[in-house]
Amino acid sequence: MDLVRDPDSVLSDWHAHALRFEREIGKVVLGQERVIRLLTIATFARGHVLLEGDVGVGKTTLLRAMARAIGGAFERIEGTIDLMPGDLVYHAHLGEDGKPRIDPGPLLRQGEDLSIFFFNEINRARPQVHALLLRLMAERSVSAFNREYRFPHVQVFADRNRVEREETFELPAAARDRFLMEVQVVMPQADEARRSLVFDPRFHDVDTLLMDVESGVLDPEALGTVARAIQIGVQASPALEAYTLALWDAVRRPQALGLAIDGVDINRLVQGGASPRGMSYLIRAARVRAWMEGRDMVVPEDLRAVFPEVMAHRIFIDPVYEMRREPIVAALIAGVFERVPAP
Amino acid sequence: MGRLARILATLGLLATFVLLALPTSPALAQLRTVELYAPRGFGHVIGDTLTLSADIALDAPFVLDPASLPPPRALNYWLDLHEVRLEDHGVSEGVHRYTLDLVYQTFYAPLEPRRLTIPAVALFAIEGERRVPVQVPAWSFLMSPLREIVATGPGPAMQLRPDIAPPLLPTAGLLRGLALALGVALLALLLLAWQMGWGPFGRRRARPFARAARAIPLTLATAPGDPILAASRYAHALQALHRAFDATDGKGVFAEDLPGFFERHAAFRAAEAEVRRLFAASRRAFFGADPAGAQRELPPDELVALARRLRAVERGTA
Numbered sequence: 001m002d003l004v005r006d007p008d009s010v011l012s013d014w015h016a017h018a019l020r021f022e023r024e025i026g027k028v029v030l031g032q033e034r035v036i037r038l039l040t041i042a043t044f045a046r047g048h049v050l051l052e053g054d055v056g057v058g059k060t061t062l063l064r065a066m067a068r069a070i071g072g073a074f075e076r077i078e079g080t081i082d083l084m085p086g087d088l089v090y091h092a093h094l095g096e097d098g099k100p101r102i103d104p105g106p107l108l109r110q111g112e113d114l115s116i117f118f119f120n121e122i123n124r125a126r127p128q129v130h131a132l133l134l135r136l137m138a139e140r141s142v143s144a145f146n147r148e149y150r151f152p153h154v155q156v157f158a159d160r161n162r163v164e165r166e167e168t169f170e171l172p173a174a175a176r177d178r179f180l181m182e183v184q185v186v187m188p189q190a191d192e193a194r195r196s197l198v199f200d201p202r203f204h205d206v207d208t209l210l211m212d213v214e215s216g217v218l219d220p221e222a223l224g225t226v227a228r229a230i231q232i233g234v235q236a237s238p239a240l241e242a243y244t245l246a247l248w249d250a251v252r253r254p255q256a257l258g259l260a261i262d263g264v265d266i267n268r269l270v271q272g273g274a275s276p277r278g279m280s281y282l283i284r285a286a287r288v289r290a291w292m293e294g295r296d297m298v299v300p301e302d303l304r305a306v307f308p309e310v311m312a313h314r315i316f317i318d319p320v321y322e323m324r325r326e327p328i329v330a331a332l333i334a335g336v337f338e339r340v341p342a343p
Numbered sequence: 344m345g346r347l348a349r350i351l352a353t354l355g356l357l358a359t360f361v362l363l364a365l366p367t368s369p370a371l372a373q374l375r376t377v378e379l380y381a382p383r384g385f386g387h388v389i390g391d392t393l394t395l396s397a398d399i400a401l402d403a404p405f406v407l408d409p410a411s412l413p414p415p416r417a418l419n420y421w422l423d424l425h426e427v428r429l430e431d432h433g434v435s436e437g438v439h440r441y442t443l444d445l446v447y448q449t450f451y452a453p454l455e456p457r458r459l460t461i462p463a464v465a466l467f468a469i470e471g472e473r474r475v476p477v478q479v480p481a482w483s484f485l486m487s488p489l490r491e492i493v494a495t496g497p498g499p500a501m502q503l504r505p506d507i508a509p510p511l512l513p514t515a516g517l518l519r520g521l522a523l524a525l526g527v528a529l530l531a532l533l534l535l536a537w538q539m540g541w542g543p544f545g546r547r548r549a550r551p552f553a554r555a556a557r558a559i560p561l562t563l564a565t566a567p568g569d570p571i572l573a574a575s576r577y578a579h580a581l582q583a584l585h586r587a588f589d590a591t592d593g594k595g596v597f598a599e600d601l602p603g604f605f606e607r608h609a610a611f612r613a614a615e616a617e618v619r620r621l622f623a624a625s626r627r628a629f630f631g632a633d634p635a636g637a638q639r640e641l642p643p644d645e646l647v648a649l650a651r652r653l654r655a656v657e658r659g660t661a
Contacts, residue, residue, distance in 0.1 A: 239629035297630040301599040338594030341586060 021217045031188020044288045046227045047180020048156040059159045071216025072115030079125035085132040089144040115220035122158040123168040137178040182313040234287040236298045250336045259335040271316045278314040375400035385485035399441040403434045411467040421451035551590035556654040558583040574634040581625040598622040
């Protein structure tokens with residue numbers, strides 16, 4: 001596939017694939033169109049995603065459906081308090097001959113073709129595990145058995161429930177910064193979807209439900225190439241660059257906009273964050289979204305659509321307000337988009 | 344007291360001047376009574392007007408001959424007849440009653456109190472060919488001088504007193520009305536200016552499209568010049584309109600927000616198609632790096648027209 005010569009037709013083919021991918025997941029996950037769209041964007045931006053939400057809203061189902069639809073090798077691990085990095089990499093057991101053996105662990109078991117690594121309840125794992133994950137996400141490689149394993153196609157999905165805070169370890173900022181998006185999964189709002197989820201027997205057994213998803217809609221090997229083609233093919237004009245920089249500035253210094261949030265001292269709210277990496281992720285995601293919408297240029301709507309998920313977890317606010325983080329950051333972002341003039 | 348005195352005096356005169364028609368006299372058979380009512384008989388000075396009022400009762404079908412009424416005129420060197428009013432009370436119980444008012448003015452200048460007489464007035468009552476004289480009797484009164492014969496006070500004996508100041512017309516109400524009307528007119532003008540966005544009102548917050556329309560030069564469509572400059576002018580015009588949309592909605596309005604915008608501001612639905620073209624054009628201009636395509640999508644003259652249209656929509660006169 002020669003992307004330089006004919007990227008347009010390739011991209012339009014993949015556009016159809018992407019829409020089909022969304023439809024397949026939408027068959028089993030009801031009322032989460034926005035989340036599905038964001039995860040699709042993340043997939044085509046080759047970014048890692050952290051899902052966050054209440055218990056039982058379908059985070060795991062959603063990720064399993066995605067893994068199935070993307071195709072390729074898939075591994076998952078459950079985060080527990082006693083999980084150590086070695087447990088991801090090595091599998092220690094007694095062999096049939098009674099001797100202790102060390103085999104490749106979950107992370108290495110599928111070899112270097114691993115396309116999706118799904119980390120359940122990531123906040124239950126210890127910081128040591130987070131560190132390993134950090135390396136996996138940042139460099140797509142781990143060291144084991146005295147050599148380096150590379151996972152060129154790996155995409156990490158993690159989920160975290162936000163109800164329980166006991167025996168959990170908050171992710172370090174560096175690890176959170178590695179995630180392209182932090183997506184909040186909430187209950188479906190539409191009555192119809194809620195009713196189906198509760199009463200339709202189809203949704204009672206997740207395993208059979210997932211059989212509905214067509215497997216391997218996307219070719220994980222080609223995703224990286226397509227992602228690069230998208231980044232090249234979708235242009236960002238100077239006006240959009242100026243707008244993005246204005247947004248960045250506004251997030252870091254909201255007081256300059258005259259933004260006011262209820263019960264918040266705006267002058268000390270934002271302590272830092274919105275890293276350059278975050279902004280580059282933002283543009284990456286915005287480009288993919290523009291492509292998903294069938295455009296060859298990024299417009300402010302694209303930035304707005306992905307901004308909360310891409311940027312919210314990168315904004316560091318005063319610890320005083322940390323307990324009310326979600327509404328405050330949401331108000332901050334909404335305010336920034338209302339105030340910063342585009343283009 | 345004065346009123347009572349006048350009534351008493353009138354009654355006294357009445358007794359004097361009542362003439363009873365005698366039934367035996369054929370000439371006076373048709374005249375019942377002539378009753379003269381007069382003011383007091385004394386204390387009149389030069390220039391006074393005296394109103395004599397005569398109640399005349401005739402036997403129907405006799406009527407008073409209007410031609411016999413005296414015309415208002417100067418009767419002699421000191422007495423003017425100013426006005427003659429005849430009031431017909433109609434016939435009741437076979438008697439035809441009239442009231443005749445005679446207004447005199449006296450100019451007699453006596454040196455001492457002096458009795459003067461207003462002469463009798465001869466009238467006629469007619470019925471077909473028959474004529475019956477009716478006499479309003481003479482009346483005498485005392486005129487008094489205005490000044491003493493020999494001056495006793497200091498200074499000139501008789502000096503003209505200054506004219507009385509002319510009475511002022513009551514204009515306060517008129518002035519109030521004028522002020523009120525002017526105030527209302529001014530208020531209406533201000534309201535109109537506010538509504539139309541004239542002058543300083545064009546800059547008010549609630550009229551962002553008025554500001555935008557002002558910011559977009561009329562010459563946008565016609566100005567010649569190099570294409571780069573024209574593109575930048577076009578971009579500025581687009582920006583001005585976008586700022587107006589943002590200000591109207593209170594937040595940034597992007598193309599994807601237009602359905603919500605039209606829901607919140609239904610008046611702009613009238614220009615929905617053009618607005619959508621505007622947003623498509625600005626997408627091309629700003630994000631597609633295709634200013635020429637943008638100007639094809641929405642030519643500059645249509646942009647100017649749209650700005651004007653939106654301003655009209657905004658002030659509700661579209």
